[in-house]
Amino acid sequence: MEKTKKYCYGFCLLISIAINILFTINLYVGGGQEISHRPLTWSEKAAVEAEEVAAISCSGHGRAYVDGIVLDGKPVCECHVCYGGTDCSELSPGCATDADGGDPIFMEPFWMQHASDSAVVISGWHRMSYRYADDTMMSKELETYIRKMHSIVKNAVTEGRYVVFGIGSTQLLNAAVYALSSENSSSPSNVLASAPFFPTYKAQTVFFNSENFQFEGDTNSWQSNNSTNNMDVIEFVTSPNNPDGELKDSVIGGKTIYDHAYLWPHFTPITGPSDHDVMIFTLSKLTGHAGTRFGWAIIKDKDIYEKVLSYISFADFGISKDTQLRVLKLLKVAVEGDGQPLFRFSYRKMSDRWDRLTSVMSKSTRFSIQQRHPLHCNFFNETRLPSPAYAWVKCEREEEYDCGAVLEAGKIIGRSGSTFSAEDRYTRLSLIRSQDDFELLLQRLTEFVSLEKGSIETM
Amino acid sequence: MEKTKKYCYGFCLLISIAINILFTINLYVGGGQEISHRPLTWSEKAAVEAEEVAAISCSGHGRAYVDGIVLDGKPVCECHVCYGGTDCSELSPGCATDADGGDPIFMEPFWMQHASDSAVVISGWHRMSYRYADDTMMSKELETYIRKMHSIVKNAVTEGRYVVFGIGSTQLLNAAVYALSSENSSSPSNVLASAPFFPTYKAQTVFFNSENFQFEGDTNSWQSNNSTNNMDVIEFVTSPNNPDGELKDSVIGGKTIYDHAYLWPHFTPITGPSDHDVMIFTLSKLTGHAGTRFGWAIIKDKDIYEKVLSYISFADFGISKDTQLRVLKLLKVAVEGDGQPLFRFSYRKMSDRWDRLTSVMSKSTRFSIQQRHPLHCNFFNETRLPSPAYAWVKCEREEEYDCGAVLEAGKIIGRSGSTFSAEDRYTRLSLIRSQDDFELLLQRLTEFVSLEKGSIETM
Incomplete structure (x- = not known):
């Protein structure tokens, strides 16, 4: 009896100590992968x-x-x-499925897979000041990661260039126009872009109605119609282009703003680093965080750089410190493994969507989409087809001159060609939205094509 | 011997079980005050x-x-x-002590005291879209808390008014000018303010150089010099005023933008709700988060509201969702206890600084500061002196016409009167910076005053 009791005590003690050890391990190692240094x-x-x-x-x-x-x-x-x-x-x-807008939700699953590294905790007292310790309104750490990202992807020259942050690329587009424009109100600078082009260039320029510049429309029409000698031109070059994904270059060859929102390996093969005086990028089309409103410009000339800084300062006194902290966190994840996990995910997503879209559209004679041409990508180090953010759809039947209306009748909402200063025979369909949106779009397009009398039979 | 062993087993088991219980409590209750529902x-x-x-x-x-x-x-x-x-x-x-700039770091200790409630965790996939579920670029929840804040403080009428967010009040100042301005370029609107006034009004208007408006300076000079009939005026009214803390009203009485950045109980007694067509507020001077770049306008007229929305959309496509989330968190804490903890803290801080400053300056004949008049505060429900964000210092000696230079020689950096379109005989000293900055400022001022030959002896 005594012996049994003794064994019981001993056994219970052993169990109890084992539980203690387990608890101790749990306390110091934690439930997750990380070691909590203190509670x-x-x-x-x-x-x-x-x-x-x-x-x-x-x-x-x-x-x-x-x-x-x-x-x-x-x-x-x-x-x-x-x-x-x-x-x-x-x-x-x-x-009706929504293929309008450029919400880049296709990247969301990547961030859910990298939840632990991409989360950020902001304390109540985080950076209450207008400025950082170096008296600027831009985080040096963040600038370092932006430069790192470009050196990994090899899509832009940053050595010896200035970097300036903006509220999305949207703000920087206008800031760059101000910085490059004439300050002589008697001869405002002419702002141009090559159709089809992103409508914000025109909308912003017209809205701000500055004496320094005026919007003059399409580069080609302007060149053929311009009888004056006012060659003070600011040209927007969007490469890859929104809406059609084309790699573009300057037509006029003067002061140029390169909008490189889509110059990332998931949308286009990276053929070499872009090396221009003013280049604009946005987080939205790199990591998918459109809601975060963060972009940056890479600028060669000190004078232009300082004018863009002035614009930011007068317009809204810099970019929220909370936003800069979050962007830093996201870019730290984005550059991990030299960007391979991020861009492999995003490229696979886009190329898969293009494969499926192409397969459906190839059966149609009613609709066509833009041609894509393979190029060598220095980032992936192989030759690949581009997989643009948008399909630029053309209605081929002569009577279907309003392609947006045709698609809308089939419950697909796109963005009409005239929005981009092109014909309404074209419509832009977004391929970067959520998987649900894409699946519904593909389903509607498949239905459409299957109803075509002249559809190309492949079954 | 056996008995001792038995007791030892028993005792050890007891201790061990006790440790188990302690660990269990720790695991489920955690180190902090909160109960973790899951690890x-x-x-x-x-x-x-x-x-x-x-x-x-x-x-x-x-x-x-x-x-x-x-x-x-x-x-x-x-x-x-x-x-x-x-x-x-x-x-x-x-x-040299820094009393320049309006960094509102005096509020930092409050947020450190409310660390748990004011922290925010942002997931990597938080709101990647440009828009919220209701298709706007503004958080409904945040708007609710902004309205709640005004109804607690009773400093502005919000019922039946529109609320629009901006990148700090800075952006909204310019957005409001655009919204109120003439669209007829042959007669641009005249933008005015009453000296001494906040320099951004002029700097922004001049910088954007729009055909819709032009900066015409001080209201009083304009009224006496204006021989034309162009009464299309947009008047900035800053109340309480920056730099001098005066409660102000419109001079011209036409289209008016009320800049209420400082209309909070820590700076001025709240005499009643402001009830104007366009009123602008900023988080910076409410909670002290200048780095967060968040402001809002309260607008009566739907047409003006929509024009301000257009401005925000063209300028940068809305305010970062990260920022909006953080502001929501901060305002949730700010409205706790009907705002009493926040405003008691901030008022005590400001009134203490004013008491100490007044005590030093009362001994001086060389320097004077603005007069303050007691008013009934509807928020604190008692009569109080204002405690403005800035001291508006005047150098009284005739030869000391550059007051900024005088103070700088005494190692105090302020902001000169001419910055505010006033005489340089005045200098603005910030009283809302960190405690360290304030202590150094007071020390330098005390040294200054003690050296005065004609200083008023109170010892």
Whole structure:
């Protein structure tokens, strides 16, 4: 009896010590992969809140956000287009698919896969000042990572160039026009772009209505119609082009703003580093964070650089420090493994979508899409087809001169050609939206093509 | 012997079980005040990083940030003006104190006291889209808290008004000028302000050089000199005024932009809700987050509201979603306890600084500061003196017409009167900077005054 008791004591003690050891390991190593150096204090509440919201199920067809509308004490699911219900599980059958806009949600799964490295915690007292320690309004650490990204991708020369941040590339487009424009109001600079072109160039220039510049439309029409001697021109060159993905170069050859929003390996083979006086990039089309409103310009000339800085300072006194911190976190992940994980993911996504789109469209005689030509990509070190962000669709039947209306009748919403100063016979369809949006687009296009009388039979 | 062994087993088991219980409590309740509902996964790494950086000691005279320059594997201390060394412990004795700029660091201790509630965790996939679920670029939840804040403080009418967000109030100032200006280029609107006024009004208007408007300077000079009939005027009214803290009203009485950056209970008694067509506020002077670049306008007229929205859209396509999320978090804390904790802290800080400043300056005949008049504050429900963000210092000696130079010789850097379109006999000194900056300022001023031959003896 005593012996049994003794064994029991001994056994229980052993078990108890083992549990202690397990607890101790748990305390110091933590549940995740990371070693917690000390228990969390002030950041834990926010972390718990973020993880709880992230765990809300929206059936894979939507997402709940910590700043979403709150119902019954928790944020509601925000559903993808055509999906509804409290958990986004209900597909509305006759719903029009949205292929308008440039929301780059195709990158979202990458960030969910890299949740731990890309999360950021911002303390209540984080950078309350207008300026950083070096008296600028731009984070030096962030600039370092931007330069690193370009040196990895080899898509732009940054050595000996200035880098300036803006509220998306949107702000920098206008800032660059101001910086390059004439300050002589009697002869404002002529702002031009080659059709089809991104409508913001015109909209911004017209809206700000500055005495320094005026929008003069398409480069080619301007060249043939310009009888004056005012050769003070600022030319926008979008390469790859929005809407059609073409690699472009300056037509006029004077002061030029290179909009390189889409100059990343998932959209186009990188044939060599771009080496121009003013080059503009945006986070939106690199990592997919359109909502973060962050872009940057790489500028050769000190005088132009300082004018862009002045613009930023007068317009809104710099870019939010919270945004800069988050962008830093995202770029740290983006440059990991020399950018291979990020660009492999994004390229695979885009090329898969193009393969499937091409397969459907090849059966059609009613619609055509832009030609793509293989080029050697210095980043992937092989020859590849471009996989542009947008399909530039042409309605081939003579009577179907309003292609947007034709597609809309088939429940596909695109962006009409005239928006880009082209014919309405063209429509832009976005291929960078969520997987749900793409799947619905492909389904609608397939239905369309299968109804064609003259469709090319491949079955 | 057996008995001793038995007791030992029993005792050890008891201790061991006790440790188990303690570990169990630790696991489920955590180190902080909050109960973790589930163990953290993806957010823990960022949380640990943020807490580790926050724990870096900078001797109370500086701060380390997660996005700071990294040296030896961790971000370096960024020291307050006049402090140096790796841990900011070294005060540079002859250093000039900085009372320039409007960095509102006086609020920083409040946010450190409310660390847990004000921290925010942003996931890598947070709001990648350009727009929120309701297709706007502004968070509805955030708008709700902005309205709540005004209804608590009773400083502005928001019922039936539109709210629009901007990149700081800076962006909204210009957006409002565009929205109110003539679209007829042959007679641009005249932009005016009453001296002394905030220099950005002029700088922005001149910089954008729009055909829609032109800067015409001081209201009073304009009224007496204006011989034309062009009464198309846009008047900036800053109330309380920057630099002198005066409550102001429109002089011309036409289209008016009320800049209410400083209309909060820590700077001025709230005498009643402001009820104007266009009112602009900024987070910077409410919570102290200047680096966050967030402001908002309250607008009566739908047409003006839509024009401001257009401006924001053309200028930079909305405000970063990261910023909006952080502002939401901060305002949630700010409205707690009907704003009493926040405004009690900030008012106490400002009134203490004014008490000490007044005590020093009352001994001087060389310098004077603005008069302050008590008013009933509807927020605190008692009569109080204003405690403006800036001291508006006048050099009283006739020969000391450049007051900034006089102060600079005494190692005090202010902002000269001419910056505000006033005489250089005046200088603005900031009272909203860090405690270190304020203490140094007061020390320098005390030295200055004690050296005065004609100083008023109170000892």
